[in-house]
Amino acid sequence: MNPIFADLPTTVFEVMSRLAREHDAVNLGQGFPDDPGPADVRAKAAASVVEGWNQYPPMMGIPELRLAVAAHHRRFYGLDIDAEHEVMVTSGATEALAGAIFSLITPGDEVVLFEPLYDAYLPLVRRAGGVPRLVTLKPPHWRFSESDLSAAFSAKTKVVLINDPLNPAASIWPIEDLDMLARFVEKSGAVVIQDAVWEHVIFDGRAFTPLITRPGMRERVVHIGSAGKIFSLTGWKVGLVTAAPALMRVLAKAHQFLTFTTPPNLQAAVAYGLAKEDRYFTTMRSDFAKARDYFANGLRQMGFDPLPCHATYFVNVDLAAIGINETDRAFAERLVSVGGVATIPVSAFYDTQAVTTVVRFCFAKKQSTLDAALERLDAFLKHHRR
């Protein structure tokens, strides 16, 4: 057995959701909304199952969806994308990430990554033979400096893997940071894989700028989106990959032997959804922002000082900042089993021990769910605080 996978623990999201079920806890751990998602997009998928094509779709994705992705990038980012040669549909962003990592890394290549990192990244990079070079980001700003990049980049840097907006930090990198990163990327000749699954879940009128739109980056960035996040349908697993033709040719070779295709009915529904009017996107954002404010306010009332949340549906608290003398992991384990609320310890996103006292809550829930969680958390703090 391959030791990289044989020795891996089960992903924290699955572990916490299982514990939540076992303890009948309110699950604010794994990130998924408890809303059924846009009815018209689901109706389109249902109609496509009943009346549409249910055999293999084209390997690169159905033409309507590839055209819709190109139109989406023009509308939101001002990018001119050739749907035929620069767009590919995968089975979730996860497949796109795996395919990009396997097809772009040759054993011995150095890969620059930023922690906190989504837990799939390091095992996939290591399985591809990549040598991780980590930049450590910390709350409250989660930003990197020029000297961080100088220390991480080398003559062997071949791939840079970024996640912006950043899960679990709930942050968006400022453009000046992106441009600093772009200078290092250009100098090293590396390719960037941008996990942009949270590109639409952004708040307070903030803009999100994909790295592929910055000077010199058009030919160097693989941009990965996820319909699961854009439409709050996390089980759908429809990934949307955009990259220049020279990169796309090799990405397609990995895709053809990972999954080859993605259910055509879901693709048709995502094509329909991407063309929705701006109001869908702005309403989705403001609804999540309301839930964020409601939940963060509840946290404040019990003495927490929630970290800023500019994107994603997560809000973080630093336990140490309010004198809780326990690691995030220990706190999360006690909270789910004794207090009946599931969360995610942010240390699960670190390879180092740089951050060990921050806990992540998913606020993409109905108000009654958030109320139940706040009530239980309050009771837990009153009776079981360490």
Ligand code: PMP
């Ligand atoms: N990357 C990040 C940063 C994520 O948060 C997630 C899912 N929550 C994914 C990738 C996976 O996306 P998908 O479900 O489309 O595979």
Ligand code: GLN
């Ligand atoms: N990305 C989701 C989160 O951060 C979970 C995805 C998963 O369960 N693998 O909560």
